[in-house]
Amino acid sequence: MKIKQYRTLFIKELSSLYDAYEAESFFYLILEDKHKLRQIDLALNHELAFSDADLAVWSTFINELHKEVPIQYLLGKTNFYGLDFEVNENVLIPRPETEELVEWIVNENKQNDKLKKLKILDIGTGSGCVAISLAKNLPNAEVYAMDVSKKAIKTAKRNAVSNKVDVTFILKSVLELEILKSDYDIIVSNPPYVRNLEKQEIKKNVLDYEPHLALFVEDDDALIFYRKIAELAQKNLLEKGQLYFEINQYLGKEMTDLLEKMNFKNIELRKDIYDNDRMMKGMKSDL
Incomplete structure (x- = not known):
């Protein structure tokens, strides 16, 4: 079957769950990953065709997409801040909002980075997307990344290797720490922050497939991770040290x-591209 014909069938087959734009984006992601063909290649050569074996592979993708398995998990990878990352059921799929957090940190520190060696800790690193992106874009930074999940750490280590950066990984539960073993210029975290009461807002592809350990907190103590990390930051941030968080959009105040x-100072709350309260920064006070 000609690929252009199949594209129409693919989009129609998924129309009950996905709009045409999203289904078409899935089509081209799979086409490039499995056949090394881009949209422009299809436009330039209308005679390109799939074999029966190819169609069997595509049928498997359609079946999984009908179950609402995230396309990133089906492909085993995603792009974040211009870099490719392995993702699987042990790590969250990086979001565009988190790219904004990375952009903020890079922009605030790229000039300072030329003057001194920054020491950065990413708490709850998951796939390693934040730590690795910072290491890539702040080349004078010494980057550390912590996670409670051994499987997540293994994934993040592979991502560090594939993106050719040095990151030191720490397997620890931040909630069990009273003090960090080192001091840092920057501590950043995108910890679990979705309350159970907000589960009804979560799409099936997230709720059924992404790790709940990295997503949810109890309704009666939604800031548990933020409070602990902020306590550690007051103890372990260096002079003029910076604390960055991605936050629950409903809990900005x-x-x-x-x-x-x-007692943090210069506190700044920022909105994301969707106009939600999503990121904040504070500086260590002179206690």
Whole structure:
């Protein structure tokens, strides 16, 4: 079957679950990954065709997409901040909003990075997307990354190797720490922050397939990770040290109050591309 004909069938087959734009994006992601063909290649050569064996592979993709398995897990990879990352059921799929957090840190520190060697800790690293992107874009930084999941750490280590950066990985539960073993210029974290009461807002492809350990917190203590990390930051940030968080969009005020009560200064809350409260920064106070 000609590929252009199959594309129409593919989009129609998924129309009950995905709009045409999303289904078409899936088609081209699979086409490039499995056949090394891009949209332009298809436009330039209308005679390109799939074999019966190819169609069997595509049928498997359609079956999994009907189950709403994330396309990133089906391909085993995704792009984040211009880099390719392996993703699997042990790590969250990186979001565009998190790219904004990385961009903020890079822009705030790329000039300073030329003057001194920055020491950075990413807490709850998952796939390693934040730590690795920072290591890639702040070449004078010494980057550390912590996670409670051994399987996530293994994935992140592979991503560090494939992206040719040095990151030191730490297998620890941050909630069990009273102090960090080292001091840092920057501590960043995108910890679990979705409350159980918000589960009804979560799409099936996230709720059924992404690791709940990295997503959810109890309703009655939604800031548990932020409070602990902020406590550690007050102990282990160097002079003028920076603390960055990705946050629950509904808890911007609560997060601002938390950092104020813990004596952070120059607190800044930022919105993401969807106009949601999503990121914040604080600086270590002179206690």
